Amino acid sequence: MTTALPTKRIVSRHHLELWLESDAHRQVQHFVDHLNSATVGVKLSDDIHVGANVQAILDVLDDVKQIYHDTPPVDNGKSRFGNPAFRTFYDKVAQRSQELHRRIPNLDERYVAELGVYFCESWGNRTRVDYGSGMELNFLCWLLCLEKLGVTDEKDRTALVIKVFWQYMQIARLLQTGYWLEPAGSHGAQGLDDYHFAVFIFGSAQLKTHKHLRPKCIHDDEILEEFSKDYMYLAYIRYINSIKTASLRWHSPMLDDISGVKTWDKVNSGMLKMYHAEVLGKLPVAQHFYFGSLLPFPVDADADSEAASAEDPDVHVDEHGHLHVRGEAQFEDCCGIKVPAIFAASQEAHQKGVAAGGGALRPLGGLAAAGGGSGAVRRIPFD
Structure with missing residues (x-):
């Protein structure tokens, strides 16, 4: 196979339709489904088998974490937006990408550069200094490509979620808090969270x-404290509560609504449906997907796809190079709009003596009482 740098x-x-019918889309969708199945009933504290290759991946993530610690935020004045030190961090990761990948056993040298694109983009966007569900997707694509290359296999999927993905989440949180990364869209990750x-x-x-x-247990602080060490859902709810003002109902209304679902089985199936529809299936998010030789863009057999879509009346490109789709109101301000990081807002509130829960700050998911309301993002039924 001829390798290719993902673009x-x-x-x-038109391109979105090609993507949704492609083998690459099916592979990504099935990989997420398989990782989900491999995680059922498994605790973060369980003794999970970690093979040599998975351990090598964890070691790579440890190096990324160290790069963060070696690259402190710079004095950014009074700006509440992304810290420019993130670009230095990103460049360091990119410069070391080949070296880091060569440490992974059984990895075909020819694919190091291709994998590096997904890997580097997993940490955030260098130009915009932001982070969103598209970056998280890049990390999952990186793991998928490693599996396609035989570095890992289906026996490793539990460890990939419980150990590797959770380690990635912890590093991503460091970057978000330390560099004040902006949410990649003013509605956050499809209304669930600013980032993930x-x-x-x-x-x-x-x-x-x-x-x-x-x-409904997500509303019980004692349960969150006791069980957050075992369950990433509860750990992340607890984390969100620690950095947001006001109640969950105001800063994360969709998560609050979902807590009314009777079973975790329905929550899980609803989350999968929502992910496939709102992340993999939406143009404003899918526009950031990278295609290379491992996850190729489909060939349009009927006509040249560029020519066929050159005059798409429903799509326009803004000055930031982002696509906007007419008729999808929930995404009309999806990108290209600077949204200050919640960490900057929280610090500013603390400095001004704003009491926690006072509601003086507008939560950054775009769904607060200040104009948004809980209906600003189209819901996916959880039943």
């Missing part, structure tokens, strides 16, 4: 078989 190819509804989505998929899978805990 963005989706720039219209997959953590709620895998986290609800962990809880599917729990005999006592129900989705």
Whole structure:
């Protein structure tokens, strides 16, 4: 197989339709489903078998974490937006990408550069200094490509979620808090959270078989404290509560609504449906997907896709190079709009003596009482 540096190819509804019918789309969708299945009933504290190759991946992530610690934020004045030190961090990761990949056993040298694109983009966007569900997707694609190359296999999938993905989540949080990364869209990760989505998929899978805990338990601080060490869903809810003002109902209304679902099984199936529809299937998100030789862009057999979509009346490109789709109101301000990081807002509130829960700050998911309301993002039924 001839390798190719991954590039963005989706720039219209026509391209999106090709993507949704492609083998690459099916592979990504099935990989997420398989990771989900491999996580059912497994605790973060369980003794999970970690093979040599998976351990090598964890070691690579440890190096990325060290790069962060070696690259402190710079004095950014009074700006509440992304810290420019993130670009230095990104460049360091990119410079070391080949070296880091060569440490992974059984990795075909020819694919190091191709993998490096997914790997580097997993940490955030260098130009915009932001982070969103598209970056999280890049990390999952990186893991998928490693499996396609035989570095890991289906026996490693539990460890890939419980150990590797959770380690990635912890590093991503460091970057978000330390560099004040901006949410990649003003509605956050499809209304769930400013940054992440997959953590709620895998986290609800962990809880599917729990005999006592129900989705409404996310409102019990004692349960969150006791069980957050075992379940990433609860750990992340606790984390969100620690950095947001006001109640969950205001800063994360969709998560609050989902807590009313009776079983974790329904939450998990709903999360998967929502992910496939709102992340993999939406043009404003899919436009950031990278295609190379391992995940190729489909060939349009009927006509040249660029020519066929050049005059798409429903799509326009803004000055930031982002696509906007007419008729999809929930995404009309999806990207290209600077949204200050919640960490900057929280610090500013603290400095001004704003009491926690006072509601003086507008939560950054775009769904607060200040104009948004809980209906600003189209819901996916969880039943």
